[in-house]
Amino acid sequence: MVGCQWGDEGKGKIVDVLAEDVNLVVRYQGGANAGHTVHVGDTEFVLHQIPSGILHPEKRCLLGNGVVIDILEFFKEYDDLYNRGIDLDGRIGVSERAHVLMPHHLILDRISEDEAKYKIGTTGRGIGPAYQEKVSRMGMRVADLYNSKRARSLVEESAQRAQEKIASLGADVEKQFDSDLESTLANSKRLVELATDTGLEIIDAIRGGGRVLLEGAQGTALDLDHGTYPFVTSSNTTAAAAATGSGIGPTEIDTVIGVVKAYTTRVGNGPLPTAFDAAMNEKMRTLGNEFGATTGRPRRCGWFDAVLARYSARVNGLTGLAVTKLDVLDTLSDISIATSYRTPEGIIEEFPANTWDLGDVEPIYETLPGWCEPTNGARTIGDLPAPARQYLDRIEELADTPLRMISVGTRRSQIIMV
Numbered sequence: 001m002v003g004c005q006w007g008d009e010g011k012g013k014i015v016d017v018l019a020e021d022v023n024l025v026v027r028y029q030g031g032a033n034a035g036h037t038v039h040v041g042d043t044e045f046v047l048h049q050i051p052s053g054i055l056h057p058e059k060r061c062l063l064g065n066g067v068v069i070d071i072l073e074f075f076k077e078y079d080d081l082y083n084r085g086i087d088l089d090g091r092i093g094v095s096e097r098a099h100v101l102m103p104h105h106l107i108l109d110r111i112s113e114d115e116a117k118y119k120i121g122t123t124g125r126g127i128g129p130a131y132q133e134k135v136s137r138m139g140m141r142v143a144d145l146y147n148s149k150r151a152r153s154l155v156e157e158s159a160q161r162a163q164e165k166i167a168s169l170g171a172d173v174e175k176q177f178d179s180d181l182e183s184t185l186a187n188s189k190r191l192v193e194l195a196t197d198t199g200l201e202i203i204d205a206i207r208g209g210g211r212v213l214l215e216g217a218q219g220t221a222l223d224l225d226h227g228t229y230p231f232v233t234s235s236n237t238t239a240a241a242a243a244t245g246s247g248i249g250p251t252e253i254d255t256v257i258g259v260v261k262a263y264t265t266r267v268g269n270g271p272l273p274t275a276f277d278a279a280m281n282e283k284m285r286t287l288g289n290e291f292g293a294t295t296g297r298p299r300r301c302g303w304f305d306a307v308l309a310r311y312s313a314r315v316n317g318l319t320g321l322a323v324t325k326l327d328v329l330d331t332l333s334d335i336s337i338a339t340s341y342r343t344p345e346g347i348i349e350e351f352p353a354n355t356w357d358l359g360d361v362e363p364i365y366e367t368l369p370g371w372c373e374p375t376n377g378a379r380t381i382g383d384l385p386a387p388a389r390q391y392l393d394r395i396e397e398l399a400d401t402p403l404r405m406i407s408v409g410t411r412r413s414q415i416i417m418v
C-alpha cells in the first residue's frame, strides 16, 4: 500500500482495515516523519514508526531494513501503546539491517534546513541526515548493536561528525549531545531484543500460506527519485521500495493499492499545481481537518490532480485505488479535477520532471456537480449519491486504475469495499 500524492492520504486508516486479513504488517521506508492517525472506537492513535496493524490484536508488525529507526522516539511510541493497554508481547520486530537514527540527526536536520538555500520544510525528524549517513556508508545498523563496544564507538563517531558539522555552522549543542548519547546506548539494548531478519520472516509467512501487508509512508510525489525533487523526503516511497526496504524480491508482491485523498493536500514546501485560493484553502482545511499529524503544521489544499494520480499509478504499478475522505467534499456544489497542465510550451498530460516548471503550470480543470448530501453513512457503493459515484468513476478512469476502496469517515466501519 502506497501513498499517491504528497503524503497524508489517509494511509493509516487503509492499513488498519487491510490489516484485518493479513498475518504481518511491515513498514519499509521513512522514519518518525510519518504520522498515521487511526480511530478505534472513540480512541485516536497517532503512530509514527510502528505500523498501524499493531492496533489489531495478534498481528505481528515489522520495521524493515529501509526504515531509519529513531530509537528514542520508537520506545516513546512503544511505551505509550503499552500504557494504553495494547499487548505488544512478541508483536514487534525490527530489521537487523535497519539504520538507527540518533538525536543528533534531528539537530542536524533543523540546522541544515536553516542553512539551506531551498527550504524543504522537513518534519525536523532527522530523516535526511540519517539517510545521508546510510548512503555515505557511515551509519549504524541494528546489527551493530549486538556488540556494545562497537555500538558505543559508532554512536560516538556519528555524534562527533554531527558536532563538527554543527560547530562549523556556528551552533553549540555540546551538553545535550552527552545525555543523548547515553540514552541512545541505553535504549539500544532494548532494540536488540526486537531484532529480526524481516525478509526471512516475510518469506516464511508467504510460504506458509500467510498474507503480508507492506505499508508505505509519505507519498509518490515525495519519493526521492520520482517526486518533486528537491522538495521530497530522503527515501523511496514508491512500491518498488517495498521489496528493497523489507528484504524480499519484487516478484513476491502481487497487489499494489494506491491511496489518494478525494482532493489534494501538501505540507512542507514545493509546488502544488492545483492549490486553492486563500478562502477555499481555509474552508477545505477546516472541513478536512488538514493539519499535520507529526508537526501540526497546516496543510495546503487543492483540487484532485489526475495528472499526478495517473503518474503515480504508472510509477507504482498500481493494481487498485483507495480514495479517502470523500465525505469532506459533501457540502461543495461543484468539484473540479485537474486533467492536464497548460505550460508556455503547450498542454501536457504527463507529470513533469522539472519541479521548477511544475510551480508555473496552469491546471486545466474539468468540473463535475457536487452531491450536497452526507456520504458518511454509505456502506456500499450503491448507497452513494449519483454525482459522488460519477466523481469516483472519473477519478478511476483518469487514473486508469480500478477503484477498490472508498473511505467516508474516520471509523473502521466507514469504508466501502468495491
Ligand code: IMP
Pocket: 006, 007, 008, 033, 034, 035, 120, 121, 122, 123, 124, 125, 126, 127, 128, 217, 218, 222, 231, 232, 233, 234, 267, 268, 269
Ligand atoms: P522529511 O521527510 O522530514 O525530510 O521532510 C521532507 C518533506 O516531506 C517535507 O515537505 C515534509 O513535509 C514531507 N513529509 C515527510 N513526511 C511526511 C508525511 O508523513 N506526510 C506528509 N508530508 C511528509
